[in-house]
Amino acid sequence: MARAARSPFGGERDGGYVTAEAATAIPVLLIFGVALLWGLMAAMAQIQCVDAARAGARAAARQEPDHAAIRAAEQAAPKGARVVVRREGDLVRVTVEAHAPGPRALTLDLEAEAVALAEESVGPS
16 A cells, blocks of 8 residues: 655645646636737727727817817727718717727727717707
8 A cells, every 4th residue: 555755844745736736727827917918908899899989970070170070089099090070960979990009910890989969950949
């Protein structure tokens, strides 16, 4: 019958199992941490796109020129975002498109759109 080796400190030795488990667990935890960080960055970029579309729609609804509405949206948008302002009757529609930060293989296309009623169409009743 085999017996476990005793440690000089009074306990039984584990034969290196803890070291092997740590060697496999640490890379998995690192990959999970990087994936979590990337997901948070992508979520923050999506929120920036939503905020940018709203800012652009508010500016365009106040009858500011299109270039001013685009500038307002670009200031709130992630770097490299594309902003499009369209007028459809009494409505102003602003679309913001961007790429999520990260390696090219993990890039997501993000898009947000906001619609506002132009102030000129709202008159005294």
